[in-house]
Amino acid sequence: DAGITQSPRYKITETGRQVTLMCHQTWSHSYMFWYRQDLGHGLRLIYYSAAADITDKGEVPDGYVVSRSKTENFPLTLESATRSQTSVYFCASSPIRLGDTQYFGPGTRLTVL
């Protein structure tokens, strides 16, 4: 039972490059979320998705793109990475309702040089 997984776990890229972070869950949860976690800011919601092909912006969506063609996958793309996007990114999922408990993946540490 893999639960929710993220890949890669660590990524170093350069300013201006495109990078995609992957998130996969095996629970068939309806909702999926992307957060970034930075010292001094805690967890901030980037995007979330209620179901396949349905996505909504969170608190800090600028510079990010998401898609959800399949229920189990929710990739996050940085179209042109900037140093300010250096962070730890967490994917999460919740079963049915938007207010349900969220279950988090292990995180991806992204460094933009």
Add this chain to the structure above:
Amino acid sequence: GESVGLHLPTLSVQEGDNSIINCAYSNSASDYFIWYKQESGKGPQFIIDIRSNMDKRQGQRVTVLLNKTVKHLSLQIAATQPGDSAVYFCAEISGGSNYKLTFGKGTLLTVNP
């Protein structure tokens, strides 16, 4: 060097003592609250939740208290163990058409053997 705002509140306790971690929330419309535990290098892990129509909820070794009058949430951990050492943070959720989830910045709990 260190910067203002990067310090988490910290709580240091002896093994076997009880721990109390506090959280002040901001939105009086929040109707669901969650406590998460985050160990170093891992994603947040659900501990316990409480709905706004309750004042207290107990789990295994943990109790959450909610005081809506002063918008305060606390997590009590009984007989704290070294494995409890982690960052703990609360999340407040307001549902309905104006869904909003906000995470607190967290408290670092250190358990001394």
